Amino acid sequence: xxxxxxxxxxxxxxxxxxxxxxxxxxxxxxxxxxxxxxxxxxxxxxxxxxxxxxxxxxxxxxxxxxxxxxxxxxxxxxxxxxxxxxxxxxxxxxxxxxxxxxxxxxxxxxxxxxxxxxxxxxxxxxxxxxxxxxxxxxxxxxxxxxxxxxxxxxxxxxxxxxxxxxxxxxxxxxxxxxxxxxxxxxxxxxxxxxxxxxxxxxxxxxxxxxxxx
Amino acid sequence: xxxxxxxxxxxxxxxxxxxxxxxxxxxxxxxxxxxxxxxxxxxxxxxxxxxxxxxxxxxxxxxxxxxxxxxxxxxxxxxxxxxxxxxxxxxxxxxxxxxxxxxxxxxxxxxxxxxxxxxxxxxxxxxxxxxxxxxxxxxxxxxxxxxxxxxxxxxxxxxxxxxxxxxxxxxxxxxxxxxxxxxxxxxxxxxxxxxxxxxxxxxxxxxxxxxxx
Amino acid sequence: xxxxxxxxxxxxxxxxxxxxxxxxxxxxxxxxxxxxxxxxxxxxxxxxxxxxxxxxxxxxxxxxxxxxxxxxxxxxxxxxxxxxxxxxxxxxxxxxxxxxxxxxxxxxxxxxxxxxxxxxxxxxxxxxxxxxxxxxxxxxxxxxxxxxxxxxxxxxxxxxxxxxxxxxxxxxxxxxxxxxxxxxxxxxxxxxxxxxxxxxxxxxxxxxxxxxxxxxxxxxxxxxxxxxxxxxxxxxxxxxxxxxxxxxxxxxxxxxxxxxxxxxxxxxxxxxxxxxxxxxxxxxxxxxxxxxxxx
Numbered sequence: 001x002x003x004x005x006x007x008x009x010x011x012x013x014x015x016x017x018x019x020x021x022x023x024x025x026x027x028x029x030x031x032x033x034x035x036x037x038x039x040x041x042x043x044x045x046x047x048x049x050x051x052x053x054x055x056x057x058x059x060x061x062x063x064x065x066x067x068x069x070x071x072x073x074x075x076x077x078x079x080x081x082x083x084x085x086x087x088x089x090x091x092x093x094x095x096x097x098x099x100x101x102x103x104x105x106x107x108x109x110x111x112x113x114x115x116x117x118x119x120x121x122x123x124x125x126x127x128x129x130x131x132x133x134x135x136x137x138x139x140x141x142x143x144x145x146x147x148x149x150x151x152x153x154x155x156x157x158x159x160x161x162x163x164x165x166x167x168x169x170x171x172x173x174x175x176x177x178x179x180x181x182x183x184x185x186x187x188x189x190x191x192x193x194x195x196x197x198x199x200x201x202x203x204x205x206x207x208x209x210x211x212x213x
Numbered sequence: 214x215x216x217x218x219x220x221x222x223x224x225x226x227x228x229x230x231x232x233x234x235x236x237x238x239x240x241x242x243x244x245x246x247x248x249x250x251x252x253x254x255x256x257x258x259x260x261x262x263x264x265x266x267x268x269x270x271x272x273x274x275x276x277x278x279x280x281x282x283x284x285x286x287x288x289x290x291x292x293x294x295x296x297x298x299x300x301x302x303x304x305x306x307x308x309x310x311x312x313x314x315x316x317x318x319x320x321x322x323x324x325x326x327x328x329x330x331x332x333x334x335x336x337x338x339x340x341x342x343x344x345x346x347x348x349x350x351x352x353x354x355x356x357x358x359x360x361x362x363x364x365x366x367x368x369x370x371x372x373x374x375x376x377x378x379x380x381x382x383x384x385x386x387x388x389x390x391x392x393x394x395x396x397x398x399x400x401x402x403x404x405x406x407x408x409x410x411x412x413x414x415x416x417x418x419x420x421x422x423x424x425x426x
Numbered sequence: 427x428x429x430x431x432x433x434x435x436x437x438x439x440x441x442x443x444x445x446x447x448x449x450x451x452x453x454x455x456x457x458x459x460x461x462x463x464x465x466x467x468x469x470x471x472x473x474x475x476x477x478x479x480x481x482x483x484x485x486x487x488x489x490x491x492x493x494x495x496x497x498x499x500x501x502x503x504x505x506x507x508x509x510x511x512x513x514x515x516x517x518x519x520x521x522x523x524x525x526x527x528x529x530x531x532x533x534x535x536x537x538x539x540x541x542x543x544x545x546x547x548x549x550x551x552x553x554x555x556x557x558x559x560x561x562x563x564x565x566x567x568x569x570x571x572x573x574x575x576x577x578x579x580x581x582x583x584x585x586x587x588x589x590x591x592x593x594x595x596x597x598x599x600x601x602x603x604x605x606x607x608x609x610x611x612x613x614x615x616x617x618x619x620x621x622x623x624x625x626x627x628x629x630x631x632x633x634x635x636x637x638x639x640x641x642x643x644x645x646x647x648x649x650x651x652x653x654x655x656x657x658x659x660x661x662x663x664x665x666x667x668x669x670x671x672x673x674x675x676x677x678x679x680x681x682x683x684x685x686x687x688x689x690x691x692x693x694x695x696x697x698x699x700x701x702x703x704x705x706x707x708x709x710x711x712x713x714x715x716x717x718x719x720x721x
Contacts, residue, residue: 012312013273014293021295022313023320026586028364028579039320060227080227082234083578094578099225100235101574106252107240108576116566125562141554143515144462157358178358183565184572192564197557239576308583321586327594334597338606354610361579368582369593395595396602405603407610 005041016042020050030091030181051092055085089180090187116156123149124158128179129194132162132172158182218254229255233263243304264305268298271307329369336362337371341392342407345375345385371395463515464555466493471552487519517665518548630662636670640702643680643695651691677702 009016023031023039037047060080084097096104116124123146126138139146150173153159162174175188185191222229232253236244244252250260273293297310309317329337336359339351352359363386366372375387388401398404470486470493494516521544581587597605639654651671658664671693674680679697684690 009316014295014310014312018293018295018310019313019316022309022317023295025296025307025309025578026317026321026580026582028582029361035323036320039323040316041319080231082227082231082236083238084575086575094238095575096235096239096578097227097231098571098574099227100232101576103222103232103253104235104239104576107236107244107248116569118562121562121566122558125558125565128565129558129561141551141558142462143464143551143555151356155352155356155358157360160357181577182572183568184575192561194557194561197560239578239580241580306580314585318586318589321582322589322591325590327591329593334605335609338602338609341602342606342610364579364581368587369590370587395593396597396599398599403599405599407603407607 006043006046009040009042016040016046017050017053020047021054024054024085024092024094027093030087030089030093030177032091036092051085051087055087057081058084086184087186088184089177093181117149119144119146120149120152124153124175124179127153127159127173128175128188128191131174131188133174134165134168134170134172136168136170138173216256219256219259222253222255229253229259230263230266233260234267237267237298237305237307240306243301243306245304249305264298264300270294271297271310329365330362332357332359333362333365337366337388337392340366340372340386341388341401341404344387344401346387347378347381347383347385349381349383351386463490464552466490467515468552468556468559490519491516515548517662518544520665520668630660630666632666632669632673635663635666636674639667639670639674639693640679640695643693646695648683648692648694651693654693 006016009019012019014021019040020036023036033044033047033051036051037044040047058081080097082097082100083094085092086095122142123138126141127133130137130141135146135150138150150159154161154173157176157178159173159179160176162172164170165172180187183191219229222232225232227234233249236249236252246257246260246264249264250257253260271294293310293312295310295313296307298305299308332355336351336355339354340346343350343354348359348363351363363372367374367386370389370391372386372392373389375385377383378385393400396404467486467490470489642649642654651668654671655664655667658667671680674697675682677697679695679702681694681696683692683694
């Protein structure tokens with residue numbers, strides 16, 4: 001059935017590649033390759049190939065032919081486009097290219113986020129690496145009360161309530177997929193390793209879990 | 214000055230064309246060529262040339278070379294894209310190509326529920342009782358980021374843009390007549406009074422204004 | 427990281443400055459994004475350009491206490507949480523200073539081991555804090571870079587929006603109003619409660635403890651420190667009595683005798699009974715304990 005889907009798409013102008021592009025135009029949050037495959041009625045493998053083709057093409061890496069210069073328009077099409085296709089927070093989405101941030105920023109005022117304070121950044125870092133984690137524990141690690149900062153981060157949609165600690169009943173926090181999106185990564189596993197910053201403290205997690213506050 | 218602007222844009226990867234694309238790809242409201250020219254710091258004539266180039270390219274009409282078939286990738290790049298640049302009511306915006314309307318429509322319907330989520334309902338309730346109100350304020354009241362929920366409610370025709378806040382310039386939202394219809398009431402004034410449910414509501418505005426971010 | 431360390435040092439730049447200069451220094455600290463005792467401790471440690479060793483800690487302890495004193499001289503109002511965190515750190519540092527006096531090698535006493543563990547815990551916490559500070563810097567850079575990309579998030583084109591199935595709407599106006607009331611109710615409306623949870627112990631006044639000690643010692647017989655804290659219910663009381671003794675020693679109303687390292691510490695009354703009053707004690711620790719009590 002998925003093969004029939006692909007054959008059907010290829011009859012349209014621009015084929016499956018253009019169909020995928022058309023769908024990418026209307027999504028307003030990252031779409032997984034599974035969702036895209038279902039929508040296009042093709043296999044996930046086909047969609048993933050197409051996505052990678054598009055990603056490369058938008059970034060201007062498609063020039064393979066040796067005689068590019070002979071064909072005027074080909075040079076133009078090998079230049080990077082003004083937008084890029086990225087795989088973030090587990091899904092695909094189109095973004096304006098960062099080179100044009102200043103220009104795009106003049107048109108897109110809203111949604112532009114204000115910068116986080118140092119306190120908010122440090123709290124966010126602790127939550128990102130220790131999630132799910134209670135406010136009390138974040139507070140113990142940071143050495144200051146973090147209640148209001150946690151509220152701000154929640155309002156900004158960067159962290160969220162992820163249920164209660166079965167033992168203490170305290171609310172546990174975790175980062176959101178919006179956080180992943182803002183970081184441009186697919187999952188928290190892609191965050192830089194903490195251990196290089198923590199020399200000789202391999203056992204600290206166990207220590208903390210034992211003396212949990 | 215506009216010429217200096219063009220020279221500057223041409224130093225960026227993809228040049229002025231990509232810069233224009235970057236803007237067109239992320240704006241929600243169609244922009245006039247005058248607005249685009251001002252944002253890019255080039256003349257209107259330059260922008261209009263670029264717009265027409267892009268429009269033709271997206272539609273796959275750039276193929277001029279006679280030896281296109283000899284160059285594999287050129288065929289692909291001359292094919293229409295999945296999106297098109299349209300001039301609607303004097304403004305330019307990128308839309309998904311109409312050839313793919315069926316596929317896009319299927320994708321949009323996939324996974325759509327006929328019911329609003331709890332988050333959407335609560336956001337709608339806040340807007341209904343506090344209108345006209347900005348997203349930032351709704352977000353502060355709800356304690357979470359409401360951007361995507363507001364988009365959903367707008368798409369569903371339940372709320373609409375009602376102009377900008379004179380002070381902050383933020384877009385203000387209000388409920389629509391479709392909302393009244395669904396509620397079975399004639400005007401917002403007919404919404405039940407909140408006070409019985411929320412004693413001490415008088416001070417709530419001050420509370421939120423004080424804790425506003 | 428480097429920036430905040432430099433900032434944390436700023437209070438040290440104006441030793442013995444005039445009142446207005448000192449006030450300015452304190453003010454600078456507040457502006458300098460100084461976010462708590464760990465920040466300050468890290469700053470002090472890096473200033474001495476030493477590994478976190480016992481030697482550095484002794485110096486750092488002195489400076490930390492000096493810093494607290496300066497803040498109090500400035501009449502800075504501390505937030506309750508901040509003050510209590512400082513108190514905890516100050517107490518730990520005092521413990522550590524005491525631990526430094528222990529001879530290396532034979533550590534048998536459980537209390538000594540506890541002190542060493544407290545030291546290791548403080549080191550571990552500081553290192554961990556430092557690591558998170560560094561990754562916070564990385565996260566900040568990434569967020570800034572990513573902020574330069576704008577996602578395409580346009581409203582659905584009209585003809586697609588029209589395809590959406592009709593919403594199922596089951597709310598009566600009354601139910602909708604209840605929903606609104608719930609959504610509009612202020613969350614976390616009681617900031618007064620915030621931050622009290624971690625105060626496990628009731629507030630203890632150093633002044634009060636000094637009075638207790640004074641009363642016992644003025645009866646004549648010298649008492650061992652062990653005896654003086656025998657009835658202390660919590661560690662906080664022990665810390666308060668220890669601080670009180672330091673204060674009383676400075677006021678020269680008590681004298682210490684100790685036969686050797688780790689030997690029993692004997693405390694003897696040496697002051698003029700008529701003149702001494704616990705209210706003579708410096709306000710150093712008192713302000714925060716009173717703040718704790720009245721809040």
